[in-house]
Amino acid sequence: MHRLLFNSFVFALSTLLLVGCSSGPAAKLYLLEPIVDEQQQRTPTQAQDIGLAIVKVPGYADNKPIASRIDGTRVDISDEHQWAESPDTAITRVLANRMRAYSGGNVIVEPWPRGFDPEARVEFDFDKLLRDERGGAEVSGQLRIISGDGKSVLAVRSFQVVHESGGVRQEDFFIALSRAINDIARLATYTLRTREIQN
Numbered sequence: 001m002h003r004l005l006f007n008s009f010v011f012a013l014s015t016l017l018l019v020g021c022s023s024g025p026a027a028k029l030y031l032l033e034p035i036v037d038e039q040q041q042r043t044p045t046q047a048q049d050i051g052l053a054i055v056k057v058p059g060y061a062d063n064k065p066i067a068s069r070i071d072g073t074r075v076d077i078s079d080e081h082q083w084a085e086s087p088d089t090a091i092t093r094v095l096a097n098r099m100r101a102y103s104g105g106n107v108i109v110e111p112w113p114r115g116f117d118p119e120a121r122v123e124f125d126f127d128k129l130l131r132d133e134r135g136g137a138e139v140s141g142q143l144r145i146i147s148g149d150g151k152s153v154l155a156v157r158s159f160q161v162v163h164e165s166g167g168v169r170q171e172d173f174f175i176a177l178s179r180a181i182n183d184i185a186r187l188a189t190y191t192l193r194t195r196e197i198q199n
Contacts, residue, residue: 102186119148135167
């Protein structure tokens with residue numbers, strides 16, 4: 001009986017020690033925020049209603065831990081430093097904010113409210129979303145402008161943007177990424193504007 005109690009005590013103590021060792025400090029969370037840059041854009045004479053799809057990100061960046069490039073081709077996933085929200089949600093939110101600022105139009109993220117009839121729909125498909133070895137942001141991919149009814153592709157543009165950071169902190173990466181999103185949002189609104197001029 002004593003031996004059984006002793007074994008139970010040892011098992012319970014071992015379990016507590018394992019749980020204590022496995023639970024480290026909580027991850028630090030980082031919020032992606034829009035950055036208003038110095039480049040001013042002319043708003044179109046007639047503001048457009050634009051629908052924006054949730055962006056697609058690469059599989060390695062489809063989780064909250066931040067993906068960083070290490071030694072050229074290696075990618076490190078950091079559980080200690082994470083996005084405060086899923087990367088696709090965060091990037092879509094900031095893209096919508098900057099596209100509203102650059103276009104002067106209504107940019108609504110899907111799902112659209114009833115009665116919203118966009119003149120065009122914009123899709124962003126990222127094939128690279130990395131924090132580089134110096135803390136900067138590397139992004140590339142493709143944007144597509146689709147007709148409001150979804151029946152035709154109006155334009156396709158590729159993008160590849162690298163923004164250096166002011167340091168190697170995780171916060172520096174999010175600032176660099178926000179600046180990269182400004183460039184992509186400008187490309188999208190410029191493409192929409194040239195389509196508007198042609199039509």
